[in-house]
Amino acid sequence: MTAEYAIETVDLVKRYPTSARRGRGWGFYGGQVTTFGGVLSIFRGIRGPFVEALRGVNLRVENGQIFGVLGPNGAGKTTLIKILCTLVIHDEGEAYVNGLDVRKKPIEVLKNLQAVLPESRGFNWRLTGRENLEFYASLYGLRDKEAKERIDYLLDFTGLTDRANDGYQRYSSGMQRKLLLCRALLRSTPIMLFDEPTVGLDPASAEEFRTLLHDRLARKEKKTILLSTHNLYEAQDMCDRIAILDRGKIVACDTPDNIRYTMFDEKVFEVTFIDAIYGDEHERMVDELEKMPGVHGVTPDVDPERNFIGISIRVNKSMDLSDILDVITKTGLKIRMINTEEPTLEDAFMAITGHPERRRTWGA
Amino acid sequence: MELPVELKQIIAFTKRDFFSWTTYRALMITQVVNIFIGVFSWGVGAAYVQRPVSEMYGSDYISFLLVGIAVGNLIMPLAQGFQALNPWTLETILMTGISTTVFVIGNVMWTYIFSIVTFIPYLIIGISFFHVKLNVNVPSTIVAFTVSAAILVGLAMISTGLRIVTKSTDPITWAINVLQNLFAGIAFPVIYLDTIFFPGASTISWFLPQTWVYHLCRLSMLTNPSLLDPSILIQFLEGSVFAVILLPVGYKVFQWGLNRSKREGTLGWY
Numbered sequence A: 001m002t003a004e005y006a007i008e009t010v011d012l013v014k015r016y017p018t019s020a021r022r023g024r025g026w027g028f029y030g031g032q033v034t035t036f037g038g039v040l041s042i043f044r045g046i047r048g049p050f051v052e053a054l055r056g057v058n059l060r061v062e063n064g065q066i067f068g069v070l071g072p073n074g075a076g077k078t079t080l081i082k083i084l085c086t087l088v089i090h091d092e093g094e095a096y097v098n099g100l101d102v103r104k105k106p107i108e109v110l111k112n113l114q115a116v117l118p119e120s121r122g123f124n125w126r127l128t129g130r131e132n133l134e135f136y137a138s139l140y141g142l143r144d145k146e147a148k149e150r151i152d153y154l155l156d157f158t159g160l161t162d163r164a165n166d167g168y169q170r171y172s173s174g175m176q177r178k179l180l181l182c183r184a185l186l187r188s189t190p191i192m193l194f195d196e197p198t199v200g201l202d203p204a205s206a207e208e209f210r211t212l213l214h215d216r217l218a219r220k221e222k223k224t225i226l227l228s229t230h231n232l233y234e235a236q237d238m239c240d241r242i243a244i245l246d247r248g249k250i251v252a253c254d255t256p257d258n259i260r261y262t263m264f265d266e267k268v269f270e271v272t273f274i275d276a277i278y279g280d281e282h283e284r285m286v287d288e289l290e291k292m293p294g295v296h297g298v299t300p301d302v303d304p305e306r307n308f309i310g311i312s313i314r315v316n317k318s319m320d321l322s323d324i325l326d327v328i329t330k331t332g333l334k335i336r337m338i339n340t341e342e343p344t345l346e347d348a349f350m351a352i353t354g355h356p357e358r359r360r361t362w363g364a
Numbered sequence B: 001m002e003l004p005v006e007l008k009q010i011i012a013f014t015k016r017d018f019f020s021w022t023t024y025r026a027l028m029i030t031q032v033v034n035i036f037i038g039v040f041s042w043g044v045g046a047a048y049v050q051r052p053v054s055e056m057y058g059s060d061y062i063s064f065l066l067v068g069i070a071v072g073n074l075i076m077p078l079a080q081g082f083q084a085l086n087p088w089t090l091e092t093i094l095m096t097g098i099s100t101t102v103f104v105i106g107n108v109m110w111t112y113i114f115s116i117v118t119f120i121p122y123l124i125i126g127i128s129f130f131h132v133k134l135n136v137n138v139p140s141t142i143v144a145f146t147v148s149a150a151i152l153v154g155l156a157m158i159s160t161g162l163r164i165v166t167k168s169t170d171p172i173t174w175a176i177n178v179l180q181n182l183f184a185g186i187a188f189p190v191i192y193l194d195t196i197f198f199p200g201a202s203t204i205s206w207f208l209p210q211t212w213v214y215h216l217c218r219l220s221m222l223t224n225p226s227l228l229d230p231s232i233l234i235q236f237l238e239g240s241v242f243a244v245i246l247l248p249v250g251y252k253v254f255q256w257g258l259n260r261s262k263r264e265g266t267l268g269w270y
Helices: A020-024 A036-043 A077-084 A106-110 A129-139 A144-157 A173-186 A203-220 A232-238 A256-262 A280-291 A322-329 A345-353 B005-023 B025-049 B061-083 B087-094 B100-130 B138-166 B171-183 B192-196 B209-222 B230-264
Strands: A007-017 A050-061 A066-070 A092-097 A113-116 A191-195 A224-229 A241-246 A249-254 A266-274 A295-302 A308-316 A334-341
Touching: A007 A077, A050 A077, A050 A241, A050 A249, A066 A077, A066 A203, A066 A232, A077 A092, A077 A113, A077 A191, A077 A224, A106 A113, A113 A173, A129 A144, A129 A173, A129 B005, A144 A173, A173 A203, A203 A224, A203 A232, A224 A232, A232 A256, A232 A345, A241 A256, A241 A345, A249 A256, A249 A345, A256 A345, A266 A322, A280 A295, A280 A308, A280 A322, A308 A322, A322 A334, B005 B025, B005 B100, B025 B100, B061 B100, B061 B138, B061 B209, B100 B138, B100 B230, B138 B209, B138 B230, B171 B209, B209 B230
Parallel strands: A066 A224, A066 A241, A113 A191, A191 A224
Antiparallel strands: A007 A050, A007 A092, A241 A249, A266 A308, A266 A334, A295 A308
């Protein structure tokens, strides 16, 4: 089945009942049924108060994209992923995987999508890596020959062949994560979901895992990948598009570069000088620069010996910088270096999710 | 020719649990030792009693008790198979898209096989050392075990469906287990209840599914009943009613528990 989008959500809403009532002696204390009221509470419908994990999420992920979902803790990233892989049922709105409604056709959805959830290991610690994969291959309904070939391929793909017959409990965190990936790839689905794929991994293992995802899964095997992450470097480095989720709502959705630049009205322009001593003419130059249209602020860098090291100027992001350079060079200053400081995705993320003051004053 | 996918999936569950069990060597040894100690301790205790159980099965007490204990060993592990279910595993297994039936049968199959393996030394020791006299009708024993398994799988699904929601013990299984000790006739024929309590008290027993599990197994192993005998057939049909009711109810309760847990987002919780 071909669909316009690999993943699409429309006004997706998910509310969770809070557990506040359970701690107030209503007979459902600490997850244990202690009274007849507790027994009845099992059969009643879901009760409030609620916390809204997702509040009208609209998302479209195109085929073959690496799509990142960023957000602070509690933003709703894991909920979104679990809805897509049918482990959580949403309350309102719609969610589609390759055009299939996740609520109405969960079995078909799971033939199009597999997820790697770090907390859902699902492996038997007493079995070897290979035995665990053989178990899941049977559950996926793979034929014996196909299963063996697929397992051999995936163990090689992830570099686990040499340790395939070791007990799972002997695996390092990185190896466990790779085995999770193997399991998710047993059934070759066109869409893969990753929830915090590199959390808990050391830098080298994380980089290796990112390369595996980006170069081999996405670019070579042309899979659509949706990943949630706290790691902004990871998102900027890997993703074709990202969505920033904050308190259950998507507050930005674009390419990483567009999100970086559209968030800020200004850029920072830095000029470094050769052998200059800060004098009156330079003070006048700073005044002149500050009065120029499009310049938001000027900060000279002068050391205690009055050496004029450089100057930092915040300007409109679309401003023509040649006017500024004219003002500087007419004072006779010799320029060693010119830099334009780029906003990072972290700057944009901070501005969007928790620090609105950074929206205008980035780089100050 | 390859086996059907569903059968291979159930075998996969069974293999996983068997391999896992064999790695717990201390547990493995103690379980095997428990079989022998268990049957001897019950046997010695019962040997002192040696009452006839002529009212229901025309048997001596030790034979009656041994079959009851052996059948009890078949019942308990079915619930235990689900108690050991790890919620993390649950999420991952559900993502494979396997059917509920395969999931349920797969999760209890190893414990059921182990229970049957346990059953054999009980019989051997009972016959060799305690002069247990069995009067087995093989076809009716097979039917009795099949009906019992269906009843127990139904109960296991109800238990699991509720436990997925409560994250702890479920009240229905707990209540049934408590009632079982008194009313299901594990250590005495249920007809004795009429003497102990009041006339007609044993009627309560026949509303408990476990009573039918014990009764059908004892009937088929102690009295050599023919399924062609209408009075016997009726008893098997009565027991089957529980299976016919409990299997779909269990399926519904399991699905309800699963969906409830998915709506609440607690599937992976303990």
